[in-house]
Amino acid sequence: MQLATWNVNSLGVRLPQLLDWLKAHPVEALVLQETKLTDDKFPQAEIEAAGYHVVFHGQKTYNGVALLSRSPATDVVRNIPGFADQQARVIAGTVNGIRVIGGYFPNGQAPDSDKFVYKMGWLTALREWVRGQLAAHPELVLMGDYNIAPDDRDVYDPVAWAGQIHCTDEERTHFQQLLGLGLSDAFRLFDQPPKIWSWWDYRNLAFRKNQGLRIDHILVSQALVPSVQSCEVDKPTRKNERPSDHAPVLVTLSR
């Protein structure tokens, strides 16, 4: 079975692509980020007609997350418990015994900004919550748009991006601390070719020049590592006529 994450950059715009994508990629579960829809406008009927259960947590204009699954998700959680947050960034549920957590991590804007301070606090709250989730659910996947490029290998121009948002030591330390909970970056469980990204700027002909970052990740718990068969970025979806700036990322499990 496959699990996947995709920052769709407006589900209102991308719904037809999502429905096409699900036909071509009948994944067991998919988390979405940047749906940018309040819950009353969420296209639940269309997604259910495509054969998926769905739970969601949105807001106007910004952020918004959803969890689609072939079987219903149970124990659904919206946002990080105990962390007061005006922004809709997390949705979690248990699907076929696997705890699936989808996150739209804060961007952070710039290392000297208030938004960076928020990003750091959010990451700390997420880590402490996920620590408990792992104790309760040994089979766990934490996936989404992390807005962190974990390593210089994940950046098309690491010199130009050194110290910039997504690439600061503080963000990378947070990523390592998530791994320290007992999670593994599914993509790095395998030898990978260089220059694999999950996001390409709309500007500067970035996709055509393959100038991007790998900031969308699937972290799996140790109990799941033996069943991970592959982890791939679905780059062709970024070539669609009216694409999101992110490509989906998929993990394949032997179950």
Add this chain to the structure above:
DNA sequence: ATGACCCCCCAGGGGGGA
């Protein structure tokens, strides 16, 4: 080439993304 986008808001430009 010192360029180059897209989506939201909601009606002319501004905020945000990464």
